[in-house]
Amino acid sequence: MAAIEVFALLAAVGFGLVGLLTILVIVGVHQEERRWTLGRPAPTAPAMLARRVLGTSYPAGWLDRPPADDLIGAGRADDLVSR
Secondary structure, three states, rough: OHHHHHHHHHHHHHHHHHHHHHHHHHHHHHHHHHHHOOOOOOHHHHHHHHHHHOOOOOOHHHHHHHHHHHHHHOOOOOHHHHH
8 A cells, every 4th residue: 555655646736846847847837938049048047947848939020020119119010010
């Protein structure tokens, strides 16, 4: 019986760890998207973790988009779509 309890505990810890890492990757991706830092060093540890886990699975053309500051006051909405 003790072996079953140990395996159940290890499974629960494993699922908890996977859940925690998933949340950290989500936070890291959010930070990368919000700060537009994909072409520069990662701003935080969750962002570095997200880069490690996701690798190069960001959409093509991600680095071609202008920084968020350039989009403010850019004019018509058509200008933002065509970029």
